[in-house]
Amino acid sequence: xxxxxxxxxxxxxxxxxxxxxxxxxxxxxxxxxxxxxxxxxxxxxxxxxxxxxxxxxxxxxxxxxxxxxxxxxxxxxxxxxxxxxxxxxxxxxxxxxxxxxxxxxxxxxxxxxxxxxxxxxxxxxxxxxxxxxxxxxxxxxxxxxxxxxxxxxxxxxxxxxxxxxxxxxxxxxxxxxxxxxxxxxxxxxxxxxxxxxxxxxxxxxxxxxxxxxxxxxxxxxxxxxxxxxxxxxxxxxxxxxxxxxxxxxxxxxxxxxxxxxxxxxxxxxx
Amino acid sequence: xxxxxxxxxxxxxxxxxxxxxxxxxxxxxxxxxxxxxxxxxxxxxxxxxxxxxxxxxxxxxxxxxxxxxxxxxxxxxxxxxxxxxxxxxxxxxxxxxxxxxxxxxxxxxxxxxxxxxxxxxxxxxxxxxxxxxxxxxxxxxxxxxxxxxxxxxxxxxxxxxxxxxxxxxxxxxxxxxxxxxxxxxxxxxxxxxxxxxxxxxxxxxxxxxxxxxxxxxxxxxxxxxxxxxxxxxxxxxxxxxxxxxxxxxxxxxxxxxxxxxxxxxxxxxxxxxxxxxxxxxxxxxxx
Numbered sequence: 371x372x373x374x375x376x377x378x379x380x381x382x383x384x385x386x387x388x389x390x391x392x393x394x395x396x397x398x399x400x401x402x403x404x405x406x407x408x409x410x411x412x413x414x415x416x417x418x419x420x421x422x423x424x425x426x427x428x429x430x431x432x433x434x435x436x437x438x439x440x441x442x443x444x445x446x447x448x449x450x451x452x453x454x455x456x457x458x459x460x461x462x463x464x465x466x467x468x469x470x471x472x473x474x475x476x477x478x479x480x481x482x483x484x485x486x487x488x489x490x491x492x493x494x495x496x497x498x499x500x501x502x503x504x505x506x507x508x509x510x511x512x513x514x515x516x517x518x519x520x521x522x523x524x525x526x527x528x529x530x531x532x533x534x535x536x537x538x539x540x541x542x543x544x545x546x547x548x549x550x551x552x553x554x555x556x557x558x559x560x561x562x563x564x565x566x567x568x569x570x571x572x573x574x575x576x577x578x579x580x581x582x583x584x585x586x587x588x589x590x591x592x593x594x595x596x597x598x599x600x601x602x603x604x605x606x607x608x609x610x611x612x613x614x615x616x617x618x619x620x621x622x623x624x625x626x627x628x629x630x631x632x633x634x635x636x637x638x639x640x
Numbered sequence: 641x642x643x644x645x646x647x648x649x650x651x652x653x654x655x656x657x658x659x660x661x662x663x664x665x666x667x668x669x670x671x672x673x674x675x676x677x678x679x680x681x682x683x684x685x686x687x688x689x690x691x692x693x694x695x696x697x698x699x700x701x702x703x704x705x706x707x708x709x710x711x712x713x714x715x716x717x718x719x720x721x722x723x724x725x726x727x728x729x730x731x732x733x734x735x736x737x738x739x740x741x742x743x744x745x746x747x748x749x750x751x752x753x754x755x756x757x758x759x760x761x762x763x764x765x766x767x768x769x770x771x772x773x774x775x776x777x778x779x780x781x782x783x784x785x786x787x788x789x790x791x792x793x794x795x796x797x798x799x800x801x802x803x804x805x806x807x808x809x810x811x812x813x814x815x816x817x818x819x820x821x822x823x824x825x826x827x828x829x830x831x832x833x834x835x836x837x838x839x840x841x842x843x844x845x846x847x848x849x850x851x852x853x854x855x856x857x858x859x860x861x862x863x864x865x866x867x868x869x870x871x872x873x874x875x876x877x878x879x880x881x882x883x884x885x886x887x888x889x890x891x892x893x894x895x896x897x898x899x900x901x902x903x904x905x906x907x908x909x910x911x912x913x914x915x916x917x918x919x920x921x922x923x924x925x926x927x
Contacts, residue, residue, distance in 0.1 A: 552698050553737040556729040557798060558721075558753030575749065578739035582784070 379504050385617065386428035386502045391511030393618040398499045400625035404632040405491055413635045414487060420628055421491055421498075428502050438497050439490065446489050453482040505537040507610070514612060527603025535591070543584065550579050642710065643671035644838055645695055645727065645806055650704035652690055664690040666862040667704070672806070672840065677832055679853030679870075680842045683884035687862040688842055689732075692808050695840075696727035725754055728804030732811045734795030738783040743774070743794050746783050750802040768801035772827045789820040796824070800831060806838040807831065813848065825852055850874070850888040850909045858883065871907045890914045 381387075386394075401420070408414050425435065439446075459465065459475030466474045500508070513530035520526050551561065554575045561572050652665040664687045672678055672695075682688040693699040694706050697713045697720045706713050706723075713723035728750075731737070740746035747768055751761045769779060772793035778786065783794050796812065809828065813821040829852065832839045843849055849856060849870065856873045858866040860883045866873055873880075874891040886892075891909040894917070898906050905917050 549731065550737050552693065553729075553731045553734065554749075555698055556696060556724060556731070557750040557802065558724055559749075560753070575737075575739045579737050583736055 378501070380430060380434070380501050381504070382429060382502065384427060384429050384502070386424060386498070388617075389621060390612055390614055390618045391503050391507040392515050392612060393614070393621050394499050394503055395508070395511050395515060397621055397625040398495055400629050401495050402492060404629045405488055405495075407629065407632045407636055408488075409636050410639075413632045414484065416628070416632060416635070417491060418487070421494055424498060425494070428498060430498065430501050434501070435494055435497060439493065442489070442493055446486055449489060450482040450486050453485045454478045457481040506534060509534045509537070510608070510610060510612060527606075531603075539584075539587070542587070543580070546583055547576065547580060550576055641673055643707075644674045644709060645672040646670070646707040646710075647691075647694065648705045648707065650691075650694060650706065651702045652687075652694065652699060653702045656702065664862055665694075665701075668862070668864055670857065670864060670867075672838060674805075674838055675836050676838055677829075677852065677854045678838070678840045679849040679856045680840060680859060681844055681846075681849060681856060681885060682859035683844065686859045686883075688859040689810060691859060692729065692810060692840065692842060695806070695808060696729050697723040698729070725750075725802055726804055727806040727808065728799040728802050730796050730799045730807070730809040730812060732814060733792075734798075735788065735791035738791060738795060738798075741782060742780050743769075743783050743786070744779040746794060747779075747797045747801050750798055754802060764801045764803060765797075768797040771800055771831055772797045773823070789816055789823070792816065792820075792824065793827070796827070803835070804837070806840065808840040808842070810842045811844075812841065813843070813845070821848070828852075844885065846874075846886050846888040850891075858885070870909060874909045875907055 389397075401417070404417055404420075408417050425432065454474060455472055455478065457475060457478035459477045463475055463477065466476055466479065468474070503511075509530045512533070513526055516524070516526045516530075551559075555561070559572060559575055561569070561576070563569075564572070647668050647670045650665055650668040650670075651663070653663050655662070668691060670691075680688050680692065690699065694701060697706070700714060708719075708723050708726060711719060713719050738746050740749065744765055747765045748761050751764050756764070765779070766776075769776075774790065774793055774797060778790065778794075783791060786794065792812075796809070799807065807828075812824050812828065816824065825848065828839060828841070831837060841849075841853065853870060856867065856870055857864055858873065858880070865883070866876060866879070874887045877887045877891065877895055880887055887895075888909045890911055890913070894904060894906060894908045894914065897904055902921065904921050905913075908914050908917050
């Protein structure tokens with residue numbers, strides 16, 4: 371239970387780590403836009419190159435990045451297969467092979483390859499964001515980015531606070547789960563064998579205490595927050611002030627430039 | 641005498657092969673004998689929790705062996721299962737693992753997992769409840785409606801109902817008031833006496849250890865530097881302090897008195913012994 375790596379933060383002191391979280395979030399968004407505009411080998415080459423550069427700058431090991439991919443292999447495989455079989459070739463193009471109801475055209479192979487690349491790049495760039503930015507900074511950044519929505523009564527601060535609390539309690543709950551599991555195992559509970567129905571039933575002695583303790587913690591936290599006069603975001607100052615530096619403006623412009631270049635390439639038929 | 645539980649060169653390393661790797665136990669050799677009341681002490685992070693979780697097969701040793709009546713508990717799946725039932729483990733704050741609708745069903749969870757028939761389960765549940773002094777009327781209540789002390793007793797009954805030959809309790813009195821503490825310790829002593837069961841208590845309350853345990857084991861930094869009867873252990877006052885543990889108040893008082901030149905027995909550690917020692921020193925007869 372202890373090795374949940376999905377979206378884990380790896381502290382570091384590189385250019386990428388030091389960027390303002392808002393910059394990184396916007397850059398990631400722009401990158402995703404560029405990714406969906408890309409339609410040819412050249413434009414995919416450009417987006418791939420940009421990601422490779424970012425990964426190199428962040429000193430995140432490629433191995434670590436690839437380990438995160440294991441969770442999505444299934445989705446990637448299904449998407450690739452669907453694209454492979456359901457892409458019709460250009461009129462007059464000969465199928466690569468044909469068997470029973472399956473017909474594969476060269477266009478299908480290309481579509482599948484692009485789709486795999488697109489999903490992998492999409493996931494890599496979001497992983498890069500969470501690997502290089504602490505969860506608290508991401509939430510801070512999101513709160514600031516979304517703050518214009520306060521005008522239309524979206525409770526941005528409350529949402530951000532909920533997110534930080536949720537993130538903060540993941541390790542606590544994981545530890546709690548471990549503890550309760552051991553305790554029930556000591557009473558002969560068996561979580562690992564039996565068919566699906568039996569295993570689901572075996573989870574009751576784990577889930578009931580876990581929920582009760584989660585509610586108890588929520589209650590205690592709420593009281594602790596009120597004791598310290600927490601009453602929502604109004605008029606609160608922050609411990610960490612987010613400030614844009616020159617490099618943030620540079621990163622913004624590169625993000626926009628990337629989108630424009632990929633869009634222009636697509637317009638030129640590349 | 642053949643030990644009932646024994647560890648041989650027991651080592652445990654957490655998260656091997658990652659940057660978080662650290663050893664929790666190093667070459668621990670420990671023998672626990674049938675019917676004894678053993679106290680395990682050590683500061684937070686000394687490895688004492690890791691040690692007791694090996695004794696009933698919840699953790700698998702990185703290297704070394706755990707023997708239950710001379711047999712390796714990891715020899716087969718069945719022997720591990722038997723170890724879980726033979727060696728009952730009550731975790732810290734066990735009241736947080738209650739989950740059933742009624743106290744009766746919760747205490748019956750362990751025996752039911754052992755595959756016993758209904759009659760036997762009923763006998764064990766009632767007997768376990770009696771051991772921890774839970775009134776019959778509580779059995780049909782929801783465990784979540786009980787007070788903190790009662791919840792803890794239900795949780796302990798849940799393990800006692802499995803009738804383990806070795807009962808291990810991790811900080812069974814943590815967070816209880818003095819009356820609750822006395823109650824629980826009394827219940828555990830009763831179980832020890834009437835079933836002739838081996839009992840292991842983990843605690844860092846020296847006073848409690850001084851009063852209840854027959855033999856003490858000190859865990860420090862993944863090893864066992866000291867073990868023996870309380871009298872001997874508490875004579876190593878300075879070493880214990882260095883390990884972040886203390887000695888009972890009475891032992892400290894007597895060490896000081898001796899240092900000040902009083903001619904008294906240095907191995908005193910309980911109030912009763914202190915009373916007798918002082919009376920003897922004053923030349924009055926001990927009743």
